[in-house]
Amino acid sequence: MKGSCTLLWVAASLAYFTCGHCSEAQETSPATVSPQEIAKPANASTPPVRLTLQDALDRARKNSTQFQAALTTAGLARQDRTQARNTLLPTVTYNNSAIYTQGVPPGAEKGIGAPVIFIANNAVHEYLSQADVHQVFDAGAVANFRRMGAAAAVAKAQAEIASRGLVVTVVQNYYAISAAQLKVEAAKRLAEEGDRFLKVTQDLENGGEVAHSDVIKAELQARDRQRQFREAQLAHLNARLNLAVLIFPDFNDSFEVAEDLHQPVPLPTLAEVQQGAARDNPDVRAALAAVQQAGYDVFGARAGYFPALSIDYFYGIDAAHFAVNTAIPGDGKVSNLGSSIVATLNIPVWNWGTTQSRVKQAELRRAQSKRELSFAQRKLLAEIQSLYAEAETALNELEGLARSAQLAEESQKLITLRYRNGESTVLEVVDAQTTFAAANAAYQDGAVRYRVALANLQTLTGVLTTP
Numbered sequence: 455m456k457g458s459c460t461l462l463w464v465a466a467s468l469a470y471f472t473c474g475h476c477s478e479a480q481e482t483s484p485a486t487v488s489p490q491e492i493a494k495p496a497n498a499s500t501p502p503v504r505l506t507l508q509d510a511l512d513r514a515r516k517n518s519t520q521f522q523a524a525l526t527t528a529g530l531a532r533q534d535r536t537q538a539r540n541t542l543l544p545t546v547t548y549n550n551s552a553i554y555t556q557g558v559p560p561g562a563e564k565g566i567g568a569p570v571i572f573i574a575n576n577a578v579h580e581y582l583s584q585a586d587v588h589q590v591f592d593a594g595a596v597a598n599f600r601r602m603g604a605a606a607a608v609a610k611a612q613a614e615i616a617s618r619g620l621v622v623t624v625v626q627n628y629y630a631i632s633a634a635q636l637k638v639e640a641a642k643r644l645a646e647e648g649d650r651f652l653k654v655t656q657d658l659e660n661g662g663e664v665a666h667s668d669v670i671k672a673e674l675q676a677r678d679r680q681r682q683f684r685e686a687q688l689a690h691l692n693a694r695l696n697l698a699v700l701i702f703p704d705f706n707d708s709f710e711v712a713e714d715l716h717q718p719v720p721l722p723t724l725a726e727v728q729q730g731a732a733r734d735n736p737d738v739r740a741a742l743a744a745v746q747q748a749g750y751d752v753f754g755a756r757a758g759y760f761p762a763l764s765i766d767y768f769y770g771i772d773a774a775h776f777a778v779n780t781a782i783p784g785d786g787k788v789s790n791l792g793s794s795i796v797a798t799l800n801i802p803v804w805n806w807g808t809t810q811s812r813v814k815q816a817e818l819r820r821a822q823s824k825r826e827l828s829f830a831q832r833k834l835l836a837e838i839q840s841l842y843a844e845a846e847t848a849l850n851e852l853e854g855l856a857r858s859a860q861l862a863e864e865s866q867k868l869i870t871l872r873y874r875n876g877e878s879t880v881l882e883v884v885d886a887q888t889t890f891a892a893a894n895a896a897y898q899d900g901a902v903r904y905r906v907a908l909a910n911l912q913t914l915t916g917v918l919t920t921p
Contacts, residue, residue: 534602538598604743607743644683648678671884766797769792
């Protein structure tokens with residue numbers, strides 16, 4: 455009773471705010487949304503976006519979080535290389551400081567070398583304003599620059615791996631929509647055929663030509679076809695949502711894909727795949743760059759045995775007055791500008807074997823990276839044969855699947871016609887419908903399988919075969 459009162463109160467409130475005679479309420483109340491508008495997609499007023507496979511790939515590269523993360527990592531590695539290179543170049547800074555120290559008491563200067571308490575200071579007031587050109591000659595810095603260059607190559611190859619993996623995902627989701635749409639159309643035809651067949655059995659039963667068991671079987675079949683039709687619609691919706699989440703920055707399910715699932719796409723030869731994989735396989739390039747990076751790690755660790763030289767050239771003021779010139783009574787002016795050079799040579803003598811330990815660590819990493827490179831090369835050879843065989847098998851089976859779907863549809867029509875003429879049984883009709891549904895689904899899945907197999911080959915060669 456309480457729930458009924460609540461519903462009545464809500465209905466009365468809605469009636470008050472939407473009443474045409476209550477103009478004041480219409481002007482001051484917030485806009486209301488009908489249930490039909492709630493159920494309508496937010497972008498229903500805009501025309502659907504027509505997407506080709508290339509459009510979907512371009513959008514996915516812009517909006518994929520994982521792919522953008524790989525690009526970010528590659529960009530960070532390039533900046534690390536730039537920073538490592540800059541450490542090899544001279545730097546220029548301009549230093550300014552003032553030192554105020556305690557002076558010697560009046561009359562006590564005699565016998566003391568400076569008029570200040572601290573011997574490190576030159577005067578009571580000392581001003582420094584100098585430009586410093588600093589240069590370091592260190593073998594470790596050179597090794598670090600080269601190591602960062604190899605690390606940038608590794609990150610670039612990893613970004614390429616992420617890009618090619620994204621291609622496979624987009625291709626699979628893109629053509630899954632086309633296959634799901636064709637399955638919906640086939641399921642709809644079968645559902646309509648099931649309803650017609652049920653009507654035929656009912657008419658034949660009324661004429662005394664078939665038993666009631668045929669009507670029961672036809673009704674069961676019709677209900678099952680309706681269920682399959684709804685499941686096909688749900689699968690189509692999920693396929694669209696999977697692609698929409700991948701390629702759009704905001705939620706947008708108003709798009710259409712090109713109907714090119716069954717367009718013929720040639721399969722490259724095995725020799726072309728092998729040449730492309732040998733030339734442009736990102737996994738091997740990443741492993742090779744990792745070996746180079748590990749080699750520079752060894753060189754950098756061994757640089758700990760070498761001396762490091764740094765040179766500083768100073769030019770500016772280091773005087774008791776903050777001025778370019780200092781006036782001396784009776785002697786005119788003296789320039790405060792001057793220059794000096796400081797060279798420092800650091801020679802490593804003893805650090806309890808830390809450098810030796812670092813060299814050993816770097817050598818272990820280099821050995822492991824070489825093993826990973828060898829594995830990547832062996833894996834590439836195996837993947838070339840496996841993925842090419844997969845694509846070739848899918849292509850060879852596709853023609854047979856298309857013919858099977860065509861024959862199953864024709865058989866289903868002929869057996870239904872024979873049933874109407876009393877020449878076949880209801881079980882034969884049901885079996886023909888089931889065979890056609892399975893053959894059509896296998897044909898659509900086979901087409902998607904071939905497209906995905908071509909995309910997997912692209913991960914080896916870098917070339918995507920499109921219609």
